[in-house]
Amino acid sequence: MNPYQLANRAADELRYMSGVNAYDIAVVLGSGWREGAIALGEPTSEVETTALTGFVAPTVAGHNGQVLSVTVGDLHVALVAGRVHLYEGNTVDQVVHPVRTVIAAGARKVILTNAAGSIDPAKGPGTVVVIRDHINLTATSPMEGASPPEGYASRFVDLTDLYSARLRGAARDAAPELSEGVYAGFRGPHYETPAEVAMARTMGATLVGMSTVLEAIAARHLGAEVLGLSLVSNLAAGVSSAPLNHLEVLEAGRSAASSLGTLLASLVPAL
Numbered sequence: 001m002n003p004y005q006l007a008n009r010a011a012d013e014l015r016y017m018s019g020v021n022a023y024d025i026a027v028v029l030g031s032g033w034r035e036g037a038i039a040l041g042e043p044t045s046e047v048e049t050t051a052l053t054g055f056v057a058p059t060v061a062g063h064n065g066q067v068l069s070v071t072v073g074d075l076h077v078a079l080v081a082g083r084v085h086l087y088e089g090n091t092v093d094q095v096v097h098p099v100r101t102v103i104a105a106g107a108r109k110v111i112l113t114n115a116a117g118s119i120d121p122a123k124g125p126g127t128v129v130v131i132r133d134h135i136n137l138t139a140t141s142p143m144e145g146a147s148p149p150e151g152y153a154s155r156f157v158d159l160t161d162l163y164s165a166r167l168r169g170a171a172r173d174a175a176p177e178l179s180e181g182v183y184a185g186f187r188g189p190h191y192e193t194p195a196e197v198a199m200a201r202t203m204g205a206t207l208v209g210m211s212t213v214l215e216a217i218a219a220r221h222l223g224a225e226v227l228g229l230s231l232v233s234n235l236a237a238g239v240s241s242a243p244l245n246h247l248e249v250l251e252a253g254r255s256a257a258s259s260l261g262t263l264l265a266s267l268v269p270a271l
Helices: 003-018 034-040 092-104 165-174 194-203 213-221 246-255 257-270
Strands: 025-029 045-048 066-072 075-081 109-118 128-136 179-185 207-209 225-235
Touching (some): 003 045, 003 066, 003 092, 025 034, 025 092, 025 257, 034 066, 034 075, 075 257, 092 109, 092 213, 109 128, 109 213, 128 165, 165 225, 179 225, 207 225
Parallel strands (some): 025 075, 025 109, 109 225, 128 179
Antiparallel strands (some): 045 066, 066 075
16 A cells, blocks of 8 residues: 555544544644643544554654644644654654645645754744745655655655745734744754754754654645744754753743744634
8 A cells, every 4th residue: 555545544544533524724743832732722532643544653752642633713623743753763654644644634734843953042942933944854755766646746846835935924924923944854863963053054054853844845745735833942052062852852842832822822723
């Protein structure tokens, strides 16, 4: 079974288990974002991702595999909690499978959230940055391998407007304090070296992280509009002399939960 068939099967299972016939928006919850997402409302259903075809269990602290369904106004929203990464030993198709599934279940807008290191010392921990563009440094792509089956767009997907200018404008209208940045996606799981951060800065990046870029490509290939949001959890290596660890990523999310919740509650209906 090809990855698109797997996503369609998982989408059918998700619709059945959640009772939601079609989603409007999907939000992939990165490290630290789940605490804020509760502001969107009480979930109408919680589906364990391991009950769905093709999903693998996350192994990273702070990522519990569930798809939560919430209703925001007249919008059906899927909250994907439990992102999986390349560095956990997963394939690219496994990494992007949750995004392909929620799009197959109807979501035409996808918000990808993450925790990121900031290359810009003016954007410190707790700051949320809208992703304007990305630099894929994972050395792979969800479009590698066999061509997509008949009925799907070409593997040579245009990424000119990968992070939708329309959705970015809506985000700035809903939260004018937000600034934009360029996200450099590394493979991980180790943190970047100061030299790698300097390289990313020279290439035009203002944020570094270990997720998002592959999911964004897969979502755009399927015709979804993509919005990326990074919560700055730390200053990147070499920008600050402080040592880096994953606990500060989780703590940044807990500390910013209230503001993240306010942001998501104002942003989702505006899209």
